[in-house]
Structure formats: structure tokens, C-alpha cells
Amino acid sequence: MPVNVATAALPLILAGPILRRTESEAVTVWVALSKKSVVTLNIYLAGEQGRKIQKMVARGQGQTIQMGRQLHLVAVTAAVLQTSLQPGQIYAYDLEFLAQGTQKSVSLRTEALLEQGSLSYFSHHLPTFVLPPVSLDDLKIVHGSCRKPHGGGPDILPLLDDLLIRDAHLVERRPHQLFLTGDQIYGDDVADPFLWIAIRLGPVLLGWEEMLPVDRFENGTFDYYSPKLWPPGERTEIARQKCGLTAMLHNSPETAKSHLFSFAEYCIAYLLAWSPVLWPEPEAILDANSLHGGRSASKRWSQDAADMQTFVHGVAQVRRALANVPTYMICDDHDISDDWYLNHNWCNRVLSQPLGRCVVQNGLLAYALFQAWGNTPEQFVQNQPGASLLKNVEQWSLSRGTDQKAWRQIGRYVGMPLTDEQTGQPRTQTEEEVLILERDPEALSWFYTIRSDCHEVLVLDTRTWRGYPKDTEKIAPPMLLCPSAFRQQIEAPLRHTDALNQRGAKIRETLIVLPTNLVSLSIIDAVQQYDFQRGKVFDNDVGDAWNFHEGAFTQLLSYLSTYRDRVILLSGDIHYGSTIRLDHWTHDNAQAAPHSSVIVQLTSSAMKNAELATYLVHTRLKSLFPESAKARVGWRIPPVENSEAKPDWQYQVRWIPRQKAQATDLPPTHRWSQRSRSLSLLQVVKGTVSWLWRNRWFQEGSEVVGHNNFGVVTWAKTETRESATIVHDIYWYPPWDMTRPVKSQYRASLAQATVPPISPVLYSKY
Secondary structure, three states: OOOOOOOOOOOOEEEEEEEEEEOOOEEEEEEEEOOOEEEEEEEEEEHHHHOEEEEEEEEEEEEOEEEEOOEEEEEEEEEEOOOOOOOOOEEEEEEEEEEOOOOOOEEOOOHHHHOOOOOOOOOOOOOEEOOOOOOHHHOOEEEEOOEOOOOEOOOOOHHHHHHHHHHOOOOOOOOOEEEEOOOOOOOOOOOHHHHHHHHHHHHHHHOOOOOEEEEEOOOOOEEEEOHHHOOOOOOHHHHHHOOOOOOOOOOOHHHHOOOOOOHHHHHHHHHHHHOOOOOOOHHHHHHHHHHOOOHHHHHHHHHHHHHHHHHHHHHHHHHHHHHHOOEEEOOOHHHOOOOOOOOHHHHHHHHOOHHHHHHHHHHHHHHHHHHHHHHOHHHHOOOOHHHHHHHHHHHHHHOOOOOHHHHHHHHHHOOOOOEOOOOOOEOEEEEOOEEEEOOOOOOOOOOEEEEOOOEEEEEOOOOOOOEEOOOOOOOOOOEOOOHHHHHHHHHHHHHHHHHHHHOOOOOOEEEEEEOOOOOOOHHHHHHHHHHHHOOOOOOOOOOOOHHHOHHHHHHHHHHHHHHOOEEEEEEOOOOOEEEEEEEEEEOOOOOOOOEEEEEEEEEOOOOEOEOHHHHHHHOHHHHHOOOOOEEEEEOOOOOOOOOOOOOOEEEEEEEOOOOOOEEOOOOOOOOOOOOOHHHHOOOOOOHHHHHHHHOHHHHOOOOOEOOOOEEEEEEEOOOOHHHOEEEEEEEEOOOOOOOOOEEEEEEEEOOOOOOOOOOOOOEEOO
16 A cells, blocks of 8 residues: 655565575565565465465575665575475465564564555465476466556556466466566656656655766866756756766657656666555645646646556556566666667767766666566675675665765676776777677676576676677667677576586576567668668667677577577567567588577567557558568678588578467456557547457457567477477457457477578678
């Protein structure tokens, strides 16, 4: 239940618990509290289909880290007591909180905490979870990205809670893992009412105000300003001129008008995304409308407030779902700002500005504390860089943001690029044919790997390990992974899994989380190519797709096909859902048969940020311009003219058709009205056109899901691995009945394909 922070004491739990890294030997749970506390995590076996709490099987304890007077965070890890946790069992967990200055601890089952709403699907009131199964046939993974509070359409993530209400007691039907593949928050494109809430909450939670460096004097000192000087709706010019940010450059000044700047603002964005506790009552948001701008601004404020309410209505369900499914995250650009590290030019223009550098560091620090800590808790234990980061964060907070030594250490551990003292720009170092940002060797890593008895998931950091071409204008599309990142993030973990399998493990499937797409719609490629030719690289994320840098694209295919005969890619970012199959063949002139591999890209986006363009490609209108199959051959060294040398590789891409929407057995929802911002654009169209838009036949497009969605990934049961089929169910709310969710299914065979004959098509030198 929302709390009036101006008049009431804050409850103990502000956000969470969120179930994070969950493996057979250890389980990590993240939580945000209003009081400094010792937190104990107890894991129990839950028998009788999860209904009965039995013996304790794991235990751990952690001390919160103080971010502010009433903001304390911890990711506590419980280690198994005797035997490993097993697949096929339901486990429950409880948290005990011993707050500073109190003698008695409270737990998730304490009445005072239950008043905030139960986090359980059982009468024992404890969250539960299951481990991934032994058999790939029983594995179930959920994924999605891009969840903007005032984004178009209803928030789809609360639907995960509805799935769990139905399936929580069934081991074989529960989701085993949830991957949030980017843009968990939006640092740019923030609604004015959202920033108003953040500014209002900042002093309450931190108890101090961060002063932001804006201008640098010749003696090396800075002129500091309070973020309150830039109220909601009035930050576009400061973001452009003093930060160097680019969110507003593509004729969209509104996307930066309430950009997050301070550490408190970034923290509050996470707290509001994952918990209903700090949200004010709707009336308070609407009443604040009169404080900001004229008629146009007032109208926009009211619309944003209405769109946010559809988000707020489901946040309690999101909170419960995140407490009951092991959740893994990775950053994309909007977690910091649009175009974050897009190209070398962006790095120079932003990181050379004191305020721009400060905003990036604030965003990265919040990412480390709210996302990365739970992804890789082993980086935050004693004598590791994460532990040093936490120590310096507390020191910086206790100094009320004035300890510059601690601030510099924070930048070091979150991987802020080092600065060239002469130019003021970020330092780079040459790696083979590209430039990479130079950082401290003790900086935290954002990439990581998760393994179970049947699968592995490599989560890639394609933001901070880019390889920038040495072009004069510094706008050329980068390699999304530099050469050393390919080795560290892909080759090394795949080799490690191979070694485990040689010692008896049976890890059969490889999944890789790519925050940006390997392959996207042809219209997107065409627009990006057009923008690049005009030098408008910040208009449409030019360079963020893998296939825009052919060298990195073919190198990625080469790495994957070298170590695996099939790979599943989980991707987001692009605001539609789809399934694509890519067949890749590597030729060896010494062998008659080429080496074959299958790569299937499963895309799910956005959870709450649908747009008119995505609504249109969702419909049968897109069938007028279908995606065609694409094929390519290439040589590492271009052959001489009239040479009969076989190509070194070839691949073909095919879009898997979207099946007709299927009804689900989930109950109807009334979390929102039928009206949403994006559809309201079409409500001016009367009569037959309006009817056609809501017509089911018209909405049954053949390729993508353009409404807010998340994907559920399963494997069809087969007798052999070679004949496997992957099933991608995408859940969404249809215009013909926005209260009842449907799912569109994609089925992609994982069987090896016969190599097609080589035709005279374009080839690459890579």
C-alpha cells in the first residue's frame, strides 16, 4: 500500500525481496530497507506441492549498506547446510530483519510486514522457487525488456504473477528463470510526474542532497548545483549543453526534459519500478499538475499521470512475481541514458563534461547496487572489488556526498573510463584494429554465466566492452564486443562448460542474452543505413544492432559455430517480439561436409513501451512487406578473380511465422481501462477504420508481436536432441479484448539443415 512519505514513517521494506542468483549450492535475495539491519536468509524445503514448510536446508546472513538515512540495501546469500538443493523440489525462503536499535527481529511472516501484502502463493506466506530441471524438456524460461512507467500500453509483467497464481504448486509448470534483458529503468525519457516524485522522495530517503558538478574552473575545481534547480520538464537544455547527452537530438526534446541526474533519482527509479510502497496516491500526482507549466504542459502531465497509473496498478503483482522466480538482469542504454556508449563520439561528448560524467557514474552506481549485486554476488564478498565499492559507497553517503576520494573510488569500481588529463576526454587503448575505453583493472564485470544441470546462459555486456573504429569523426558503428571481450565473455565460459561436460556434467543447451538484436526487421536496417549515410547516428540507435558491423557480426557467428552446434539467443530492445532462425555453415576445403550450426534468436520487447510503429508492424499491413529469407557467403581472405576456392562460411536467415493468437486460461484483468496513449492516437479515426483496428483478423500479423509482451521459452518433448523444437510463447493483450491475455506461438526446429547450393551473392572479406 502506498505511503504518504511527507506524513508517515516509512515501512521497513521499501522494495523486494527479489529472488536473484539461485543455484544448487547458494541462493541470493536482494532487498531495500528503510533501516540499517542485519538480514538473515533461511531456505526451507516446502513439501506437499509447496504448501508445507519443512526442514531448513540453507542459511546466510548479511549487513545492509547505507545509501542514505532511510535507504539501506543488501543482497544476502544463503549457503546450503548439508546437501545441495535439488531439481524437482519446491523451496521456500524467509528473511529475518534485526533493525538497528531493536532487540527483536521480524520476518516476512510477521503481521506488520504482511500488511504490505503477502509475497507468497501459499497460506504459509513465504515466497517459493524451484531450480532448473535435469531434463531440457521440462525447462521454462521467461524473458522481456524495456519497461517504461509512462510507456504506451498496459504493463505486461504483472501477468507473470497471474501465471504463478495458477502454477506455483506445480514443479513442472513453474518458470525456472526470468531474464530482464535491458532497460529495467529509463534514465532518459522520464515523465514529468515521475521526476516530481523522485525529487520529492530524494531528501526523505537519503537525508542529504547531492550537489552536481556543472562547470570546471581552470584550477581544477567545479561549480556545483542542486538538481532541484532543474525541475520536471525543464532539463532538456542542461542535458544537451552541460551533459552532452543525445536523447533529445533526434528532434525529440521531450525525451530529455525530465532526465535523471542525481544518484537518488536513479535509485528511486528502481524502487518505483519494483515496489508500490513509495508511490504517492494518484490524487497527489494530479494535484501537483498546477505547479508545472502552462496549458500544454498541464495536458501532458495529466496524460503521463494516467499512463503511469496503469503501471502502478500492477506493481504489487510485479513485486510478488520477482520474489518467486530467480531473476537475472543486464543493462542496456536506457538504464543510464539513450545511446549510452553508442559510439566513440558519444563517449567523448558526454564523458568530457563534468555533469555528463557524473550522470553516467550515478547511473552505473545504481546499476551495480540494484542489478549487478544480485547477478554476481561473488564479486561483492570480502576482498573482492564489489566489497570495496560498498565500503566507499557507505563512506560517500555518510559524508553527504562530499568525500571526493570515495567518489573517485566508486568510479574506479563501477568501470568509469579513465580521463586524459590534457584533453579531458576518456582515455582509450588500442586492441588489434579498434579502440576500447580504458578502465581500472579492478572494475566490476557486468557479464556473467549461469549453469544448471541441463543448460547454460551467457549474459553479455555489449555496452561497456565495445570496440570503436579509428575513424576521424568517431561515429562509425562499433564492434559491440571488442576482440578480448569475445574471448572473455563467450569463448572462456563455453570452454569451461566443455570441461565440465568432460568431467560428467550434462549441460545440453546454450543460451546467450544479447541485449541488442543479432538480426532485426529490414525496415530498421534500411532506416539506420540511411541515417548513417547522413551522419545522423543518434536518430535511431545507428550501430546498436549486431548486423550493422559486419566484421563483429561474422565473428560472433564464427565463435558460436566453433563451440556449439546450436545456440539460443534471448534478445530485447527493439519493442517487438519475434523468432528468427539462422543456419550457419563453416567450410573446410580439406573436408567434404561443412560444419553446421543452428542459431535461433528469440526477441521479446517491450514490456511497457509499445508505440504506434510497433502496433502497425504487428498487423496484417506488415504482410504487404514480408521479411524475405536472406543468404550470404564469405571468405576470410577475398579470393582472386575466377578462383574456384570454396567460401569459408555461409549462412541463411529465416523468420519463423507467428501462429494465430491463442486464448489462455488466465483470468481477465481490470488493472487498466481499454484506453491507452498509443491507441488514443487512433481513436480520432471513426467508423470502419476504428472497427478494423480492433478486428481480430486485422491484428493477426504473420511475423512480429508489436504489443507489450514477454516471452516464455520451452522445449517440445522429443526422443532425440537432434530433433528438438524450441517453443516461444509471447503473451500480450489484444485490442479486441484488452482484459484477456492471449499468446502467440513460434515453433523453431533445432535440427541441422542441409547446406544450400552456393549462389552468386554478395560476399564479405571477414
